[in-house]
Amino acid sequence: xxxxxxxxxxxxxxxxxxxxxxxxxxxxxxxxxxxxxxxxxxxxxxxxxxxxxxxxxxxxxxxxxxxxxxxxxxxxxxxxxxxxxxxxxxxxxxxxxxxxxxxxxxxxxxxxxxxxxxxxxxxxxxxxxxxxxxxxxxxxxxxxxxxxxxxxxxxxxxxxxxxxxxxxxxxxxxxxxxxxxxxxxxxxxxxx
Numbered sequence: 204x205x206x207x208x209x210x211x212x213x214x215x216x217x218x219x220x221x222x223x224x225x226x227x228x229x230x231x232x233x234x235x236x237x238x239x240x241x242x243x244x245x246x247x248x249x250x251x252x253x254x255x256x257x258x259x260x261x262x263x264x265x266x267x268x269x270x271x272x273x274x275x276x277x278x279x280x281x282x283x284x285x286x287x288x289x290x291x292x293x294x295x296x297x298x299x300x301x302x303x304x305x306x307x308x309x310x311x312x313x314x315x316x317x318x319x320x321x322x323x324x325x326x327x328x329x330x331x332x333x334x335x336x337x338x339x340x341x342x343x344x345x346x347x348x349x350x351x352x353x354x355x356x357x358x359x360x361x362x363x364x365x366x367x368x369x370x371x372x373x374x375x376x377x378x379x380x381x382x383x384x385x386x387x388x389x390x391x392x393x394x395x
Contacts, residue, residue: 209284210277223277232278239272240279244286249273304328 212221212229220228232240235256242252249269253259258268272279305325312321329335346354 207273207280207284209281212277212281221278229276229278232282236272236276236279237282239269240282240286243269243273244283244290 210223212223214220215222215228220230222228235258239252239256239258242255243249247255249272250262250266251269253269253272254262254265258272259265273283305322308321308325309318312318326335330337349357
């Protein structure tokens with residue numbers, strides 16, 4: 204991959220070919236050329252990528268075909284270089300780029316009124332890049348690690364209910380029914 208060089212190509216007058224600086228004409232990439240390029244960028248050898256993308260089934264033929272595509276087809280080389288650049292862009296997050304992106308999102312969010320969403324997305328991007336560290340402590344209390352006094356105290360709390368708290372006081376059923384009946388006879392729901 205280090206030997207690949209980007210070749211500027213121009214479209215032909217008819218639009219069916221690309222013309223290299225040396226005058227050679229090259230047909231546009233087929234889907235299997237693109238598949239070959241993606242597999243090659245993912246780390247496969249040129250021969251394995253040629254076989255897997257459907258150029259040939261032969262081991263020897265795949266070596267020849269893969270090597271020839273890399274050496275003689277500037278469209279394939281250019282596509283591989285573009286894929287590698289995109290891969291580098293995705294992986295390239297630094298403090299400077301993070302702050303710059305956050306600044307752009309902040310400005311865009313101000314214009315559209317979606318400040319919280321933009322900042323949240325960028326903070327999450329920074330977390331993925333390792334710019335933020337979430338620290339959490341989990342305390343686990345096991346019976347085996349408790350002292351005898353702590354264990355007796357905890358059992359006593361469970362038995363006598365001293366660790367329970369009343370959240371809402373619910374009145375007796377009769378009180379509820381009588382208050383509803385009063386509202387019906389006196390309130391807006393009463394029959395005229």
